[in-house]
Structure formats: structure tokens, C-alpha cells
Amino acid sequence: MDPYKVLGVSPDATDDEVKQAYRKLAKKYHPDRYQNSPLAESASEKMKEINAAYDQITNQRKNGGASASGSYYGSYSDGTASGGGSTRFGNVRILISQGNYSQAEEILNSVPSTERDAEWYYLMGVVVYHKGWLEEANNYIATACSMDPGNAEYRSMYNRIQAQRRGSGGGYNVSTGSGCTGHICTDVCGCLTCLLCMNLCNRSGS
Amino acid sequence: MFGYLQPDKSELRIKEDELYKSVYCGLCRHLGRDYGFMAKMTLSYDCTVFAMLALSLENSNCKVNKASCTLNPAKKCLYCSSDSKAFELAGALSVIMAYYKMSDTISDSGLFKRIGAGTGRLLLSRSYRKASGAYPSIDAIASKMIDKQYEAEANCVGLDESSEATAKGVSQVCRMLSDDPSVQQILEVFGYYVGRWVYLMDAADDLEKDIKHHNFNPFIPKYNETGKNTEETMLYCNEVLNLTVSQIVLSYDLLPVDRFSPILDNVVYNGIPAQQKLRLFDKYKKGKEEKNRDYSDELF
Numbered sequence: 001m002d003p004y005k006v007l008g009v010s011p012d013a014t015d016d017e018v019k020q021a022y023r024k025l026a027k028k029y030h031p032d033r034y035q036n037s038p039l040a041e042s043a044s045e046k047m048k049e050i051n052a053a054y055d056q057i058t059n060q061r062k063n064g065g066a067s068a069s070g071s072y073y074g075s076y077s078d079g080t081a082s083g084g085g086s087t088r089f090g091n092v093r094i095l096i097s098q099g100n101y102s103q104a105e106e107i108l109n110s111v112p113s114t115e116r117d118a119e120w121y122y123l124m125g126v127v128v129y130h131k132g133w134l135e136e137a138n139n140y141i142a143t144a145c146s147m148d149p150g151n152a153e154y155r156s157m158y159n160r161i162q163a164q165r166r167g168s169g170g171g172y173n174v175s176t177g178s179g180c181t182g183h184i185c186t187d188v189c190g191c192l193t194c195l196l197c198m199n200l201c202n203r204s205g206s
Numbered sequence: 207m208f209g210y211l212q213p214d215k216s217e218l219r220i221k222e223d224e225l226y227k228s229v230y231c232g233l234c235r236h237l238g239r240d241y242g243f244m245a246k247m248t249l250s251y252d253c254t255v256f257a258m259l260a261l262s263l264e265n266s267n268c269k270v271n272k273a274s275c276t277l278n279p280a281k282k283c284l285y286c287s288s289d290s291k292a293f294e295l296a297g298a299l300s301v302i303m304a305y306y307k308m309s310d311t312i313s314d315s316g317l318f319k320r321i322g323a324g325t326g327r328l329l330l331s332r333s334y335r336k337a338s339g340a341y342p343s344i345d346a347i348a349s350k351m352i353d354k355q356y357e358a359e360a361n362c363v364g365l366d367e368s369s370e371a372t373a374k375g376v377s378q379v380c381r382m383l384s385d386d387p388s389v390q391q392i393l394e395v396f397g398y399y400v401g402r403w404v405y406l407m408d409a410a411d412d413l414e415k416d417i418k419h420h421n422f423n424p425f426i427p428k429y430n431e432t433g434k435n436t437e438e439t440m441l442y443c444n445e446v447l448n449l450t451v452s453q454i455v456l457s458y459d460l461l462p463v464d465r466f467s468p469i470l471d472n473v474v475y476n477g478i479p480a481q482q483k484l485r486l487f488d489k490y491k492k493g494k495e496e497k498n499r500d501y502s503d504e505l506f
Contacts, residue, residue, distance in 0.1 A: 173448075
């Protein structure tokens with residue numbers, strides 16, 4: 001496929017313009033945005049396509065010189081998959097990382113209510129979020145956070161959902177009194193994305 | 207359906223607005239041609255957006271011509287036409303959904319509304335038979351959607367469960383817009399959240415009416431929890447809707463839309479927020495406050 005078409009720029013575009021277009025798309029399809037989304041896999045495919053197109057263009061422009069630094073932001077940091085068997089619900093985490101959400105839900109549902117700890121609420125939140133029951137997910141994650149306030153994993157998902165409720169990912173933001181006008185509004189508002197931007201800037205220097 | 211899916215016109219360029227109108231008029235024309243004059247009465251903004259999405263995903267050619275409007279012969283309008291299935295599909299969806307909506311009104315409304323809906327349904331029955339004959343799969347989806355909705359409302363379930371019927375229905379209809387399995391998967395997710403958003407938007411918009419008539423509404427528990435404070439409840443509704451929109455945006459960003467993309471982008475990024483602002487907040491403003499729009503930030 002034509003790499004210029006993938007990045008949405010003309011073949012006459014300057015190096016800077018290509019880089020800018022690439023960065024914009026890399027933010028749009030960044031794995032962090034698609035965490036726990038049923039479309040995480042599709043986003044990752046798209047990311048690979050963009051990385052390959054950018055590599056191809058930079059290589060061509062270097063007159064076939066040394067190959068560019070390889071993939072950039074395509075790696076997946078699936079928060080829910082890490083930890084493996086070290087936690088109480090290691091098996092559920094493995095199922096989730098494999099995309100087997102229905103079996104994960106079944107196992108979680110079979111846990112008696114007296115034995116449901118913060119991790120159970122967190123994982124249940126991840127499972128129902130994936131199937132689109134966003135309000136229940138919000139309640140589960142909030143419960144997990146209140147049971148274990150120091151846990152960074154639970155807190156991070158909680159913060160992400162709260163930001164989306166305020167309109168960081170689209171919709172109407174009451175405090176600014178406007179809808180989002182940019183295409184990738186998440187990347188302007190979310191604090192997660194400020195880090196991401198910094199990350200992008202640092203990497204571009206290398 | 208409900209008219210919630212539409213672009214924010216103030217953010218459309220003039221040529222985009224013309225093209226959007228031409229799809230609206232094009233759908234009207236196709237409705238008349240395929241399903242008879244009465245079918246034109248079911249024309250809606252939602253189905254226009256659906257037709258545009260279908261045209262965009264097919265990436266087929268469409269022509270824009272000028273002709274006089276059949277409802278108002280004095281007016282000339284641009285209308286878009288295409289040989290593809292897009293308009294046919296959107297037309298069938300429009301007729302079938304309107305027919306079921308009328309059946310729903312007949313089963314749970316007051317006498318006058320029931321008479322109106324009954325007459326409407328009778329007039330539409332020929333168009334409905336034709337549309338459901340041509341697209342039995344849409345008919346099956348719509349019929350199941352209404353049944354499940356009825357069941358959910360009878361059991362007074364929560365927000366996620368009550369919106370599931372519409373979400374799944376729209377998801378299945380959107381899936382029909384592509385033959386490519388990877389695009390179908392994105393369309394399913396996109397449709398699910400669009401359906402969920404439309405249902406919840408309608409519920410938030412109808413809250414006062416439903417309270418007055420003692421109808422089911424998934425936001426009533428929150429309304430009672432806030433001590434019957436409408437403003438606070440609407441802020442909550444907006445949060446629920448925003449969370450859903452975040453998922454619409456994620457799936458929309460992955461769809462291979464090309465043609466019509468400026469208008470479709472507008473619907474997702476501007477039209478949806480504009481509807482939330484209008485139906486949850488501006489609706490409750492009185493008189494001058496509502497009319498005087500503040501442009502100071504936007505123009506300079």
C-alpha cells in the first residue's frame with residue numbers, strides 16, 4: 001500500500017510534514033487510548049500499518065541508507081495482563097489478556113460474595129467495560145479504589161473513566177461549555193496524554 | 207428513529223451542508239421510489255446519517271442532481287442518487303423502524319396518540335410489507351429489539367441493561383454495511399455504542415415527560431437520589447452520555463470512511479456534543495438567556 005496514502009500526506013510533503021502527520025496518527029491509534037477496548041486488536045493493526053509506512057518513507061528519503069529505528073509506539077502495555085499468576089486472580093488476568101472475557105466473567109461470578117476483594121471488583125470492572133456496560137464498570141472500579149486506595153492500577157482506570165465522563169474522549173464538556181472540535185480530543189485533554197505528548201517529543205529528538 | 211444523530215450545522219462548510227441536504231433529499235426520493243409515497247413520511251436525520259455512512263463505506267459513486275421537491279413543487283433541491291444498496295438499505299431501515307415505533311406507541315400511550323399511531327401504521331403497512339419482504343433480516347432485528355426493550359422496561363432494569371436492546375439492534379444493522387470481517391467487527395462496536403447513546407439520549411430528553419406519565423425511565427432512580435433536582439440529574443446524564451461517546455469516537459476513528467468524512471466527522475465530534483448541550487441544558491433555559499448566543503470566544 002502507498003505509504004503516503006496511509007499517512008494522508010502528498011509525496012511532495014516535507015520531512016517535517018510527514019513527521020507531523022505520523023505523530024498525529026500515532027497518537028490517535030495509541031494502545032493507551034484503546035486499553036480494555038474490544039477494538040484494541042484493530043487499533044494495534046492500524047498502528048503497525050502507520051509505523052511501517054513511516055519507516056518506508058524515511059528509508060526511501062535517506063536514499064536507501066541505514067534502516068530507520070524500527071517500530072515506535074506500537075508495543076502493547078496491557079495493564080491487565082501483567083502480573084500473570086502472582087495475584088489471587090492470576091488465571092482471570094490470563095484469560096483477559098487472551099481476550100476470553102466471557103470465561104473470565106464466569107469465573108468471577110462464581111466467587112462467593114464474601115470473598116470478593118478489591119482485585120475482584122477491579123477485574124469485574126474490566127470485564128463489563130469490555131462488553132459495553134460502562135456504568136456498572138464505573139461502579140465496580142470505584143468500589144475497587146475505595147477498598148484499596150493505594151493501588152495504582154485501579155486508580156489509573158478510575159481516573160481514565162472519570163476523565164471520559166467529563167468529556168475528555170468526546171461528548172459535551174460542561175466546564176468548558178463546548179464539544180471537542182479536534183479529531184483526537186482525548187489527546188489534548190487527558191493527563192495521560194500529556195505524558196504521551198512528552199514521550200513523543202523526547203523520542204522525536206533521537 | 208429519534209433525530210438525535212445529525213451534524214452541528216454551524217460547524218459545516220457550505221458545500222458540506224449542501225451535500226448533506228442532498229443525501230437527505232436523496233433518501234426521501236429513494237423512499238418514495240422503493241416503498242411508496244407514504245414511506246416519505248418516515249424520513250429522519252438518523253437514517254440520513256446511516257445512508258451517508260453506507261455510501262462512505264461502499265465508496266461507490268453518487269451523482270448530485272437538481273430537481274423540484276415532491277413535497278413542495280415550488281422548491282428546487284439538490285438530491286444525491288446512487289446505484290448502490292446504500293439508499294435502499296437506509297430506506298428499508300427507516301420504514302421498518304417507523305412501523306415498529308408506531309406499534310410501540312399503540313401499545314403504551316394515551317387514547318389520542320393511539321389513534322394517531324394506529325392511522326399512521328395503517329397507512330404505512332404497504333410500505334412496511336415491501337421493506338420487510340426485501341430486507342427480512344432488518345425486520346427480524348427490529349422486531350427482536352422492540353421485544354427485548356419491552357421486557358427490559360417491564361423489569362425496571364438499570365442503565366446498561368435497559369439500553370442493551372437498542373444498542374444490540376443498531377449494532378447488527380451497522381454490521382450489514384460491510385462484507386469485510388475486520389470492518390464488520392468495528393461496525394458492530396460502533397453501532398453498539400451509537401445505539402446505546404441514542405437510547406440514553408432519548409431517555410434523558412424524555413425524563414420530565416416520563417415522570418409525569420409514570421413511564422419507565424432509567425434515569426428516574428438518579429433523579430430521586432438527587433432530591434428531584436433536574437439540573438443535577440442532567441449533569442449526571444451528561445456524564446453517562448460522555449462515557450458512551452468516548453467509545454463511539456474510538457470505534458469511529460478505526461472505520462475506513464473516506465467519502466463524506468467531513469460530514470460524518472462533524473456528526474461524531476460536533477453534532478453529538480451539540481445535541482447533548484441542546485437537550486440536557488439549553489432546553490431548560492428561559493427566554494433571552496437561550497436566544498442570545500455568546501460568540502465572543504468563537505470568532506476572535
